[in-house]
Amino acid sequence: MKVKITKAALVLAAIILISIVFVPTAAATPEDSLEKWTKDHTVKNVKLTTTYKYEDGYLEIKxxxxxxxxKKKTGLSKFNKEKKIPLEIGTVMVNKEGDELTVTENELILKTKKDGTIKLEKGKENVYTTKISLVMTLESDPYPWWIKFDYPQWTWSMSSGWYVREDPINMVWEEPDIGEVKYVVVNYEKWTDNPSEYTHYVFDYLDNRWEVGDGVAESVLRITGGYHARLWTISTDEEEVVIANAHKDDSVFNWPLGHQAIEYEGAEDEVAGIYSDAGWNVDYDAYFLKNRYLNEYDAFNNGKATVITP
Known part of the structure; x- marks a missing residue:
């Protein structure tokens, strides 16, 4: 028995088929795009080998x-970061936890409650390894923060032509230039305008370039720890603003040796308080940058930036 198919039935079937093929899908949101970019640029199971050596009055960290x-993600077999910290012979330093560092001509002796006694003999390398994940990108492929936010979310270091994500942006100054911002902490709080620091960058999408940070800190070396901020002038659709990551470094002799960011929120409040005392308008946690973050040294950032105006 033949089934008679009418012209109307054929038209209806065609309409149904078209509707199935062309079912609209939800467009990716800017937030989804940023999350996908981060996932695509994350390198897992990176081996970090840290080498310490005490030589001629310097602590060398590689x-x-x-x-x-x-290697698979970037083509790099390896890349390095290095710094040298001068230490005066005969120095004995104790931090608030009771850890003690003694500097002699022939060795560094670090006594810690957590890790016991650690000795670095002059000229002898001490090597430690761990596994970490990194977010990395090339100069020509910056993290596209501007599709969702008014300001960059992160700072980036650079090694072997690759940019590596570092600290969260947690402060914004609207209206003043960077000279005015630095003037407050340098002249009223006696911070240094030339601290020892790794170079960090942010990407300014309107100028289409990576900008180098301009640091200020409580002291040049922060041997016993202290507050440190990196600042940038960034172009936006309406004006130029100053942004920063503010953090507190631990002392050089806390383990692991060298500076580590151990505080974001407290440092953000500390710096904001300086401007409040100087008569500036401070709006704590006013802009949501969604860069909530906890680093391996328990420094926590709540994902919100404090906004300051003169």
Missing amino acids: ETYSGSEL
């Missing part, structure tokens, strides 16, 4: 990043 995933 960080080497390597691993098969790094």
